Amino acid sequence: MYSNVAEPIEVLAAFRRDRAEPMTFKWGNRYYQVKKVNMVHAERRGREKVVIFSVSDDANAYRLSFSTETLRWNLDEMASL
Amino acid sequence: MLPPPSKKLIAHADMNSYFASVEQQANPHLRGRPLGVCAYLHRQGCVIAASIEAKRMGMKVGMSMEEAKASCPSAVFVQNDPPKYRAVTSRVFSIFHELTDRVEHYSIDEAFLDLTGWYRDAGEAAWALTRARTRIRDEVGEWLRCSIGIAPTRFLAKTASDIEKPNGLVIIDYGNLDDILSKLELEDVCGIGPRIRKRLERAGIRTLLELKRYPVANLIRLFGVYGFYLWCRLHGMEFEKVRTGEEIPPKSIGHSYCVPDRVNREHRAVAVFTRLVERAARRMRRQGLLAGTVSVAVGFRPILRGASATAPISFTNPYDEGASDWVRLDEPAADSFTLVGAACDLLREMWSGERVNFLAVTLSEFSEPTNQGRLPSFSPESRLREGGEHDRKRLASHAADLIRDRYGDEAIMFGSMVGADDHAPDRIGYRKVGDLELTFLP
Numbered sequence: 122m123y124s125n126v127a128e129p130i131e132v133l134a135a136f137r138r139d140r141a142e143p144m145t146f147k148w149g150n151r152y153y154q155v156k157k158v159n160m161v162h163a164e165r166r167g168r169e170k171v172v173i174f175s176v177s178d179d180a181n182a183y184r185l186s187f188s189t190e191t192l193r194w195n196l197d198e199m200a201s202l
Numbered sequence: 203m204l205p206p207p208s209k210k211l212i213a214h215a216d217m218n219s220y221f222a223s224v225e226q227q228a229n230p231h232l233r234g235r236p237l238g239v240c241a242y243l244h245r246q247g248c249v250i251a252a253s254i255e256a257k258r259m260g261m262k263v264g265m266s267m268e269e270a271k272a273s274c275p276s277a278v279f280v281q282n283d284p285p286k287y288r289a290v291t292s293r294v295f296s297i298f299h300e301l302t303d304r305v306e307h308y309s310i311d312e313a314f315l316d317l318t319g320w321y322r323d324a325g326e327a328a329w330a331l332t333r334a335r336t337r338i339r340d341e342v343g344e345w346l347r348c349s350i351g352i353a354p355t356r357f358l359a360k361t362a363s364d365i366e367k368p369n370g371l372v373i374i375d376y377g378n379l380d381d382i383l384s385k386l387e388l389e390d391v392c393g394i395g396p397r398i399r400k401r402l403e404r405a406g407i408r409t410l411l412e413l414k415r416y417p418v419a420n421l422i423r424l425f426g427v428y429g430f431y432l433w434c435r436l437h438g439m440e441f442e443k444v445r446t447g448e449e450i451p452p453k454s455i456g457h458s459y460c461v462p463d464r465v466n467r468e469h470r471a472v473a474v475f476t477r478l479v480e481r482a483a484r485r486m487r488r489q490g491l492l493a494g495t496v497s498v499a500v501g502f503r504p505i506l507r508g509a510s511a512t513a514p515i516s517f518t519n520p521y522d523e524g525a526s527d528w529v530r531l532d533e534p535a536a537d538s539f540t541l542v543g544a545a546c547d548l549l550r551e552m553w554s555g556e557r558v559n560f561l562a563v564t565l566s567e568f569s570e571p572t573n574q575g576r577l578p579s580f581s582p583e584s585r586l587r588e589g590g591e592h593d594r595k596r597l598a599s600h601a602a603d604l605i606r607d608r609y610g611d612e613a614i615m616f617g618s619m620v621g622a623d624d625h626a627p628d629r630i631g632y633r634k635v636g637d638l639e640l641t642f643l644p
Contacts, residue, residue, distance in 0.1 A: 122278055122279070122280055123280060123281075157230065159227055159228050159229065159230055159343070160224075160227050160228045160286075160290070160342075160343055162285070162286055162289030162290065162293075163289060164285040164289070166610045167606065167607060167608050167609040167610035167611075167613065168607065168608045168609070169610075173286070175227075175228035175229065177229065177230050177231065181231070182228070182229035182230065182231055182232075184228075200229050200231065200232075
């Protein structure tokens with residue numbers, strides 16, 4: 122169901138008035154357009170705060186994480202039907 | 203003397219099929235499908251939450267994944283993700299905290315709210331809670347559903363929230379109390395399980411209304427003080443107030459782990475056990491407490507003649523073939539060295555290297571540090587041995603905690619924990635939210 126990916130990705134994000142959200146991300150050589158941000162939550166790994174975005178497109182769901190310490194994006198997991 | 207009927211306004215909010223709903227919120231492709239959230243994705247892994255769709259098809263919490271698949275072949279299973287549930291809980295509870303100053307975090311998915319004085323009557327409280335529920339849907343997730351019960355007491359509020367699921371709102375007052383109790387079975391209320399029901403039935407009590415009308419003196423004769431509490435609860439008399447976080451000191455803190463056989467083959471049982479003790483000790487230190495007692499339980503894998511080493515093991519009762527013991531420390535302690543040492547000594551007394559399937563540790567009899575200085579011993583040797591060592595252990599534990607706060611839980615560990623790898627990962631219990639931090643949207 123879910124598969125671990127744990128790979129760095131490039132992300133285009135929108136900084137809206139009350140929130141920030143990923144719009145498109147590039148994994149490998151492919152671009153994925155985020156259709157919906159379903160949930161946002163934060164995890165602490167020591168002092169580092171990581172913001173997790175559970176997003177989806179028409180086919181799959183993805184778990185993207187943004188480290189507030191390193192300012193890097195990762196694709197943690199991908200869920201396909 | 204009997205307590206007077208409560209005039210309070212208590213609400214109980216219960217998130218429906220919580221873990222499964224959060225997973226369905228995070229992944230919309232799981233919505234509307236039968237879903238089981240498991241402790242481990244293994245055929246013996248326990249289903250800890252089932253989605254509303256899965257429950258309709260017969261999946262029950264507590265089933266093994268194998269049983270759940272048999273009852274619901276189209277079900278999808280995912281492994282639980284505690285940080286996600288804690289994050290959602292903290293945001294849901296932060297919305298409740300805007301309604302009143304008295305919110306009791308009863309469990310990861312339930313809260314009691316004392317709304318007395320904040321709203322004029324149950325109707326106004328219902329309106330406020332409906333708005334809170336809308337906010338949960340809009341701000342946290344549209345797939346999250348919440349049942350609400352409003353009543354004069356905690357017991358009746360919890361009973362009310364259980365009546366209509368999902369997304370129900372039920373108000374119990376003294377006017378409709380008998381009517382509602384007449385529609386419920388004995389076991390539908392909190393505090394009555396199969397054993398109490400049998401004892402009640404032996405006394406000729408078959409419904410909640412009969413229990414309510416039963417003479418209280420006879421109930422006390424049958425059940426002792428519990429019978430009195432039961433009677434009071436059904437009459438809407440309150441003797442438990444809504445307690446906020448500061449008012450609920452933990453009685454015990456512990457961790458357990460159903461050990462896969464791989465741990466035995468790789469001789470890592472002690473490493474996993476040390477991790478459990480250290481995690482419990484760290485949680486306890488965060489609350490500024492000292493433990494007086496350390497308890498340890500170990501379950502042994504049954505030796506199956508002619509069966510393979512990987513044969514399925516029944517986890518229904520890990521104590522079937524096992525042992526448990528406890529020790530009271532000479533002096534309450536919080537440092538990892540004392541606690542890990544005491545727990546490992548206990549484990550060694552009960553276990554001599556057999557294959558284990560269950561390990562557990564519990565710290566209890568908590569006290570707060572008195573901050574009193576230690577009187578120096580008379581002889582310089584014992585002074586060095588006792589006082590110096592005590593302080594060294596305490597300071598070393600504190601320093602290790604600071605490192606973990608900065609770099610993560612695995613940044614520094616006991617040598618004996620090396621090899622625990624991904625075993626005994628973070629897990630979540632339904633009653634372990636005393637140390638939950640409220641957070642708002644990142």
